[in-house]
Amino acid sequence: MPRTHLEAGAMPVHGAGASKSDAQTQRCAQARSLLFVPGNRPERFQKAARSGADVVILDLEDSVPAADKGSARTAIAREWAALQACDVPLVVRINASDTAAGEDDLAWLKGLNPRPAAVMVPKAESREALAAVHERLDGIVTLPIIESAAGYAALPSLAAAPGVLRLAVGHIDFMADVGIQCDEQESELAPLRFAVAIATRLNRLAPAVDGVTVQIDDEARLRIDAQRALRFGYGAKLCIHPRQVAMVHQALAPTEPELEWARRVIAADAAAEGAAVQLDGRMVDLPVVLQARRTMARAADSSTVRT
Template sequence: MAVLDSQAVLPRSYLFVPGSRPERFAKALNSGADAVIIDLEDAVSESEKNSARLGLYDWMNEKTKVFVRINARGTPWYEDDIAVLGQHPGLAGLVIPKACSPGELESIANRCGEYVALLPIIESAAGYDAIHDVAQATSVQRLLFGTIDFQLDLGTQLTEKELNTFRCQFALASRVAGIASPVDGVTTVLDDPAMLEEAARQSRRFGFGAKLCVHPRQIAPVHAGFTASASECDWARRVLQAAEASGGEATVVDGEMIDVPVILRARSILYSQEQHVGVFA
């Protein structure tokens, strides 16, 4: 697992950009997304895989770091993706598709070095079955939930709410491994901000800290969903004020007994809010 900087503010949004569309790279970086993933896998045709990789290598620089989704193990492009890009100074991390093998992740970590974060995508039954081992592999920073491919592999057609059964395991595995909160999958809807915000808010309720995006229009509502609401912040302030005023004695806010877990939750809400303000503006 990766050693996290306790002061680091992790992304709430990861925007995918096709690796074969270099004219979109700068636009993606200026889109307001917290992080950008240049996609060499699903978004690039087989005939363009090699040219996209080399073009990306030439474009990347150490001042503007991006994540790269490489091609899956077993494909003709996997080894070259790691060899060419794995130690590039402009690489923030590698997104590993079809992740299910801790050994694969250990091998990538050894080849790329300790400063390259690994973000394995759990998008198969095998990956989900190995989720705890995957989460504890060297250099893994966060788990990603590939909800669309996951359902394809399982042969299911579940609603977002029905997927929550699986989401719980992502939060649990991440906590046990001591890594950052997981990243939820793509919502394909582009033109319903309220729906996107609620999807992100639901992800947050299930312990996720970010979401994958496929279009810049999704970023603002996703950020809103991962940001504590005004009412949540107001509640947290009142809890902390009441706890301080009580001098350690039992007290009540909104009919709820205030004990240590409630106080810690209130502190977490305000801390998260303070960290994101001015960092991901």
């Protein structure tokens, strides 16, 4: 089974021997919010970097018109050094690697110093193409977006490609590609989200990243979307506006009753020294303890607890 340096249980990257690049990659793996900012809007870069988002994605793809791709690269390069001072991992979303714009992005990225924490690869459909991006960029980890029927079909091989850190769902493009029309709960997309969750687990990747919520001012919709992502086992969500960041963090955090349950399960397990034990009339064994530990880990990753 494919394994990565971020397999569950692996030691975190830190200490005197760890490079800044390694630390940024680790933060990308643990990020809850990944905020897009168009590469041709440099006046928004600092606001995005100081928004509280765990990761900022400087976009060269969908949010940038074809005529502005070159100027977007220039703007990112010009602001790159200043953005380092914000101490937030920076990811660049390139154009599809089999396009002329994507080829230009890859050539340009080779000269960007320091290098980004990761590269987001849109319309991922080929393991070979993902591996080529990883190799060409001297081992930068990738965040492939699954946003087409071909990407869905290729999921097992995409998730196993060298250099993949975590998978992201691009459900808006996926709906357009497949012709799906969703209900309010997006139940038609459950097979896609489930398949990404399974591919993530089988390849021991960092938790998957769910797609954007396009209703920028609808906090209730954003909360519902983020909590659905959590139910599928995802650990993060793509954001398109700074005001979405805090709500995503809050929605992904455990509630106080969930935390209290987790504490009691872990305490009961410790008292039983690993043997099965009953708590509130429910059997507590290893799977239940693991669930409790995941709940505690979610709390550790968040400064917010939901009530």
